[in-house]
Amino acid sequence: MTETFGAEFLVRWLAAVAEAVEREADRLTELDSAIGDADHGANLKRGFAAVAETLAKEPPTTPGAVLTTAGRQLISTVGGASGPLYGTLLRRTGKTLGEDERFDRTQLAEALGAGVAAVSQLGGAQVGDKTMLDALVPAVEGLRTSFGAASAAAEEGALGTVPLRARKGRASYLGERSVGHQDPGATSSALLFSTLAATARTEGAS
Ligand code: ADP
Ligand code: MG
Numbered sequence: 001m002t003e004t005f006g007a008e009f010l011v012r013w014l015a016a017v018a019e020a021v022e023r024e025a026d027r028l029t030e031l032d033s034a035i036g037d038a039d040h041g042a043n044l045k046r047g048f049a050a051v052a053e054t055l056a057k058e059p060p061t062t063p064g065a066v067l068t069t070a071g072r073q074l075i076s077t078v079g080g081a082s083g084p085l086y087g088t089l090l091r092r093t094g095k096t097l098g099e100d101e102r103f104d105r106t107q108l109a110e111a112l113g114a115g116v117a118a119v120s121q122l123g124g125a126q127v128g129d130k131t132m133l134d135a136l137v138p139a140v141e142g143l144r145t146s147f148g149a150a151s152a153a154a155e156e157g158a159l160g161t162v163p164l165r166a167r168k169g170r171a172s173y174l175g176e177r178s179v180g181h182q183d184p185g186a187t188s189s190a191l192l193f194s195t196l197a198a199t200a201r202t203e204g205a206s
Helices: 007-035 040-057 063-077 082-097 105-123 133-143 147-159 170-178 184-202
Strands: none
Touching: 007 040, 007 063, 007 170, 007 184, 040 063, 040 082, 040 184, 063 082, 082 105, 082 184, 105 133, 133 147, 133 184, 147 184
């Protein structure tokens, strides 16, 4: 039987993301200080703390609404580029999940695929441009196989940004000097998917 998940699964995931981002904020900021403006950790810490707080206060009852609420919160609390980009990711994914009470892993992969396409459209970036998309695109592909495969693919994608030259976002202003550094946004995207896999494991899903 195919395992299905409800709204509370996504609320637990996003609460775990808030904790993970808090734990890793210094590392994310350090990466952003090398090729950006040293605010990625602070941006996401503020954003996901607000998301977790909103969801804890008034948890929406459908999975789609959990993600659209979270996305809206990110857009309104994060000033940097990553706020609207992650906000769009979650909003579009939530809208694609629709009004259903439950979803399975394949449906989540499809909805996240639509979310990732929206991120690419908003920011004009593609795989290879040294952005969060270098982790998000392979992660969604991996999710068609398993939560663990999604997490591993995101991590590999994030590590793969090191030799790339940034073509989008603040890091692109550095040109060749962006080579040799891991992209902060790809790193936080890998964190989103390792946390998703960990949340799935607590439900006995792989
Ligand atoms: P800012 O760049 O405004 O300071 P953050 O530091 O929070 O915002 O986020 C930086 C990250 O956002 C980058 O590491 C990159 O992964 C991602 N990013 C920036 N611009 C784009 C874009 N056009 N498309 C996709 N991701 C992007
Ligand atoms: Mg920054």
